[in-house]
Amino acid sequence: MVTKRRVGILISGRGSNMACLVEAARAPDYPAEIVLVLANKPEAGGLATAAAAGIATVAIDHRPFGQDRAAHEAAVDAALRAHDVEIVCLAGYMRLLTPYLVSRWAGRMLNIHPSLLPEFKGLHTHARAIAAGETEHGCTVHLVTEDLDSGPVLMQARVDVRPDDTEATLSARVLAAEHRLYPEALRKLASQPLPTADLTS
Ligand code: GRF
Numbered sequence: 001m002v003t004k005r006r007v008g009i010l011i012s013g014r015g016s017n018m019a020c021l022v023e024a025a026r027a028p029d030y031p032a033e034i035v036l037v038l039a040n041k042p043e044a045g046g047l048a049t050a051a052a053a054g055i056a057t058v059a060i061d062h063r064p065f066g067q068d069r070a071a072h073e074a075a076v077d078a079a080l081r082a083h084d085v086e087i088v089c090l091a092g093y094m095r096l097l098t099p100y101l102v103s104r105w106a107g108r109m110l111n112i113h114p115s116l117l118p119e120f121k122g123l124h125t126h127a128r129a130i131a132a133g134e135t136e137h138g139c140t141v142h143l144v145t146e147d148l149d150s151g152p153v154l155m156q157a158r159v160d161v162r163p164d165d166t167e168a169t170l171s172a173r174v175l176a177a178e179h180r181l182y183p184e185a186l187r188k189l190a191s192q193p194l195p196t197a198d199l200t201s
Contacts, residue, residue: 002029005190008036008085010076010093015046016175017091017112017182022053024183032190036083038076040095056083062095073101086194089186090144099146107195109144112182114174116140116156121149126171129161137161137170139178141185155185 007025009018015037022034037050042059051057058079065072077100080088090111102109115125117140129137138158145151157177161170 002031004033005031005086005194006035006084007032007087007089007186007190008038008080008083009034009050009089009091011037011039011044011046011091012041012094013044013046013092015044015049015091017178018046018089019049019053020179021089021091021183021186022050022055024186030183030187032087032186036080036085038079040072040076040093046092069096069098070100073098077101077104087186087190089182091182096148097144102144102146104197105144107143108189108197110141110154110182110185110189111144111149111151112178112185113140113142113149114171114178116158117142117149117153126174127167130165130167130170134161137174139174139181141182154188155181157181 009021011018018037024030025032025034034055036056036058037046038058038060039047040060040062042061047057047059060075060079062072086108088105088109115129116138120128136158138156140156141154143151143154157180159173159177
């Protein structure tokens with residue numbers, strides 16, 4: 001029996017990557033269990049998916065916090081700690097994080113990004129890859145640091161860009177690769193010794 005790391009997943013939308021992590025974590029020999037799915041939007045479709053899978057869910061709407069990102073992040077952090085989370089996976093979490101939350105989860109927070117980082121940080125990655133004439137594209141799981149989409153790469157998956165690809169066809173192919181990659185990347189991180197959490201900030 002492996003020791004399962006306790007994982008919280010942050011989402012903003014449909015949560016298809018989250019659902020793949022939940023599915024992978026069902027295996028007895030998978031080194032992580034999903035103990036919380038948290039959304040910054042109460043209407044995020046992934047919340048219902050997670051609840052149906054028997055996972056605890058929390059919505060912490062960022063809108064009532066206005067410009068006070070720190071206060072919203074403090075509430076998110078408190079929810080993660082209340083569930084004894086050890087690793088955080090961002091999965092389509094569409095909020096820029098401040099150094100506060102990033103530093104508290106340094107070395108323990110993953111993100112999945114739909115490009116072969118360091119290429120195409122930010123949004124609209126598939127359209128930009130096509131426009132740039134790339135023949136290869138893909139996705140990356142990386143540790144989260146203060147700079148957007150810039151932390152150390154844990155794993156990447158490549159897909160070919162076909163001559164007739166549209167943003168829709170390419171994004172669908174990359175998403176299928178994401179669904180295979182994220183469970184493998186979380187397996188890798190959860191199998192390693194984790195840094196001690198920094199709760200001083
Ligand atoms: C994925 O493409 C992910 O790489 C990006 O946002 C999308 C989330 O999709 N960060 P889903 O909510 O996991 O279906």
